[in-house]
Each structure stands twice: as C-alpha cells, then as structure tokens.
Amino acid sequence: MEKPMLVAGNWKMNGLKAALVEVEAIARAADSAPSRVEVAIAPPFTLLALARGAAAGTRLQLGGQDCHANPSGAHTGCIAAPMLADLGCDFVIVGHSERRTDNGETDAVVKLKATAAIVAGLRAIICVGETEAERDAARHLDVVAAQIDGSLPDADPASVVIAYEPVWAIGTGRTPLAGDVDEMHNAIRARLVARYGEDGRRILILYGGSVKPSNAAELFAVPEVGGALVGGASLKAADFLPIIAAA
Numbered sequence: 001m002e003k004p005m006l007v008a009g010n011w012k013m014n015g016l017k018a019a020l021v022e023v024e025a026i027a028r029a030a031d032s033a034p035s036r037v038e039v040a041i042a043p044p045f046t047l048l049a050l051a052r053g054a055a056a057g058t059r060l061q062l063g064g065q066d067c068h069a070n071p072s073g074a075h076t077g078c079i080a081a082p083m084l085a086d087l088g089c090d091f092v093i094v095g096h097s098e099r100r101t102d103n104g105e106t107d108a109v110v111k112l113k114a115t116a117a118i119v120a121g122l123r124a125i126i127c128v129g130e131t132e133a134e135r136d137a138a139r140h141l142d143v144v145a146a147q148i149d150g151s152l153p154d155a156d157p158a159s160v161v162i163a164y165e166p167v168w169a170i171g172t173g174r175t176p177l178a179g180d181v182d183e184m185h186n187a188i189r190a191r192l193v194a195r196y197g198e199d200g201r202r203i204l205i206l207y208g209g210s211v212k213p214s215n216a217a218e219l220f221a222v223p224e225v226g227g228a229l230v231g232g233a234s235l236k237a238a239d240f241l242p243i244i245a246a247a
C-alpha cells in the first residue's frame with residue numbers, strides 16, 4: 001500500500017507509569033515507519049506529559065482523548081484544547097462513541113469540540129459510527145451521514161481526520177466485512193467532498209473497531225481506509241507494532 005496512513009492508538013482509561021516502556025517502543029516504531037505512515041497514541045491525560053518526554057525527538061504523535069469546547073473556564077475535571085497544545089500534543093479525539101454514550105455528547109457538541117481543537121492548532125480526529133440496531137435496520141449510512149454533517153467543523157479541513165467506528169465492533173472482536181467498510185468509507189468520502197470540495201478528498205478516514213494484527217492488512221487494503229483508530233491492541237507494543245507494519 002502506498003497511500004498516506006495514520007495509525008492511532010486510543011488507550012482509553014488504561015495505563016499507569018509502567019506503560020511508558022510501551023510508549024518508547026511505539027516511538028521507535030514510528031521512527032522506522034515509512035514517511036507516508038504517521039503513528040499516534042492518545043494515552044490518558046495523566047500520562048500525556050510523561051509520554052511527551054518519552055517520545056521526545058521522535059515522530060510519534062501524541063494527543064488527548066477529548067477536550068472541552070471552551071478554551072478555559074469553570075469546568076471542573078475538564079481539559080481544554082489549548083492545554084493539550086501547550087503540552088506539545090498534535091491531535092485530540094472528539095466524539096468517540098463512548099463519550100457520546102457515557103456523556104451524552106451530541107453532534108453539535110462534537111462540532112464545537114472539533115472547532116476548538118483546530119483553533120488551538122490541533123488535528124481533530126472526529127469519530128462516527130452506527131449501533132448494531134441501526135445497521136440491522138439498514139440505517140447505518142443515513143446515521144453516519146447525519147453524524148458527519150452535524151459534527152464537521154467549519155474550520156480548516158486540513159486539520160480534520162474522520163474515524164469510522166461501528167459501535168458494535170468496538171472491543172467485541174467483531175469487524176464488518178471489507179466490503180461493508182468499503183461502502184461506508186466511500187459514503188463518508190462523498191459527504192466530505194460535498195462539504196469541503198476537493199479538500200475533502202485529502203481527509204484521512206480511519207477505520208476503528210477490533211483492529212488487530214490479524215485483520216489490519218485486509219482493512220488497510222480497502223481503498224478509502226486511511227489508517228486505523230486502535231483501542232485494545234494499541235496498549236502493548238507487541239500488538240500495535242504489527243498493525244503499524246501492515247500500514
């Protein structure tokens with residue numbers, strides 16, 4: 001595969017200081033990857049500064065798993081996009097289905113967060129994806145189209161990345177067929193081009209949901225798949241490195 005790719009790990013609420021050895025190993029792999037392959041991880045906020053140090057001088061990109069829509073203020077427990085930028089982060093994930101479910105985040109909120117991220121100089125990885133019931137009802141394309149339309153910022157599309165994560169595939173070991181991923185990524189591409197014109201063709205569309213060393217190559221071979229957002233298999237370099245290599 002000779003296309004630009006982004007392989008990003010989302011550590012979710014996992015990782016203590018002992019996990020910094022994994023960051024160091026992933027950073028070495030990032031440096032060994034071809035220049036068209038970007039490698040990134042989003043550790044928990046508690047590890048970000050330490051991870052920044054562990055990855056200093058390498059090509060490993062670091063990011064947050066969420067940010068607030070405001071740049072500062074009285075929001076106990078929240079992290080603002082300028083704080084992530086100040087720490088040397090490159091990106092932030094917004095609109096993950098776990099936040100949409102656990103924290104009631106709507107497309108409108110996700111759009112505000114993505115805008116805040118880009119204004120702060122970060123890339124925004126915007127997550128979308130249908131539930132199993134929505135796919136069973138053949139509503140998946142409409143659901144994701146509505147999420148895309150509602151979540152995309154009006155800001156510079158060069159800083160936008162989309163992650164298509166079917167909710168039913170997250171942490172379950174189940175993945176869509178390559179043909180289903182192809183259908184969805186083509187539909188997302190059409191939506192991006194409708195919104196941003198030719199700039200929409202350059203936006204990376206990641207696949208996420210039970211990506212593993214054993215299925216990464218098949219998923220990456222889908223033409224409009226521009227990388228992966230990896231959860232469980234990004235926690236250990238032994239699992240994550242073969243996924244990077246498959247890109």
Ligand SMILES: O=C[C@H](O)COP(=O)(O)O
Binds near residue numbers: 096170173209230233
């Ligand atoms: O953000 C990552 C996704 O939710 C995928 O998680 P998973 O690879 O553990 O299924």
